[in-house]
Amino acid sequence: DTEVTQTPKHLVMGMTNKKSLKCEQHMGHRAMYWYKQKAKKPPELMFVYSYEKLSINESVPSRFSPECPNSSLLNLHLHALQPEDSALYLCASSQEAAEYYEQYFGPGTRLTVT
Amino acid sequence: DQQVKQNSPSLSVQEGRISILNCDYTNSMFDYFLWYKKYPAEGPTFLISISSIKDKNEDGRFTVFLNKSAKHLSLHIVPSQPGDSAVYFCAASGSQGNLIFGKGTKLSVKP
Numbered sequence: 703d704t705e706v707t708q709t710p711k712h713l714v715m716g717m718t719n720k721k722s723l724k725c726e727q728h729m730g731h732r733a734m735y736w737y738k739q740k741a742k743k744p745p746e747l748m749f750v751y752s753y754e755k756l757s758i759n760e761s762v763p764s765r766f767s768p769e770c771p772n773s774s775l776l777n778l779h780l781h782a783l784q785p786e787d788s789a790l791y792l793c794a795s796s797q798e799a800a801e802y803y804e805q806y807f808g809p810g811t812r813l814t815v816t
Numbered sequence: 817d818q819q820v821k822q823n824s825p826s827l828s829v830q831e832g833r834i835s836i837l838n839c840d841y842t843n844s845m846f847d848y849f850l851w852y853k854k855y856p857a858e859g860p861t862f863l864i865s866i867s868s869i870k871d872k873n874e875d876g877r878f879t880v881f882l883n884k885s886a887k888h889l890s891l892h893i894v895p896s897q898p899g900d901s902a903v904y905f906c907a908a909s910g911s912q913g914n915l916i917f918g919k920g921t922k923l924s925v926k927p
Contacts, residue, residue, distance in 0.1 A: 735913075744905055744918060744919050745860065747915065747916075750912055750913065757912055758914055792859050792860070794859075799912050800911070800912065801847055801848045801909045801910070801911060802847075802909070803913055804850055805850075805862070805915060806862060807852075807861070808859050812857070
């Protein structure tokens with residue numbers, strides 16, 4: 703089973719709202735990732751968690767707050783977003799946060815900020 | 817500055833023929849490369865990978881070739897099928913597993 707699940711599939715939020723994106727995997731992977739993908743662009747890395755600890759933050763604004771409650775779950779808390787934050791948010795996992803391990807992606811959450 | 821480049825935004829191929837998707841990279845420290853396929857409104861699906869100690873890796877209809885001296889890799893799909901129509905991303909793996917993607921090539925396979 704190489705499934706990564708993400709909820710919700712779609713989310714519309716106002717600029718003053720607080721919402722959370724959820725990601726789950728049951729492959730026993732110890733690395734989890736958040737990517738952001740804008741239309742007609744490649745996915746761009748936001749955060750990397752390794753063994754439930756944040757190992758990479760790609761200078762993401764503080765209105766995005768990641769959380770890894772356990773090795774199977776990854777959350778992305780959203781607060782005071784801007785319309786330009788509208789994008790597809792992808793979660794991925796891999797066996798380890800290192801080279802030579804393929805990442806498995808979830809279907810993504812399509813976020814629209816109004 | 818783009819570290820992984822896919823210079824062809826689109827490619828159209830007849831069903832049954834070979835599809836060749838190309839990718840170039842600039843960082844000679846990259847040791848592991850991956851190809852992903854993406855349908856609209858879905859997450860990328862892992863296809864095939866290659867490490868720098870090899871020059872070829874094959875999995876069914878998919879073969880990836882790596883030319884380290886030219887910093888170039890290519891994905892061959894033989895025979896191409898209409899279901900292969902999607903956007904294909906080339907990616908390099910950083911030392912912490914972070915993927916650096918190219919901009920993608922949209923493949924259309926015509927029946």
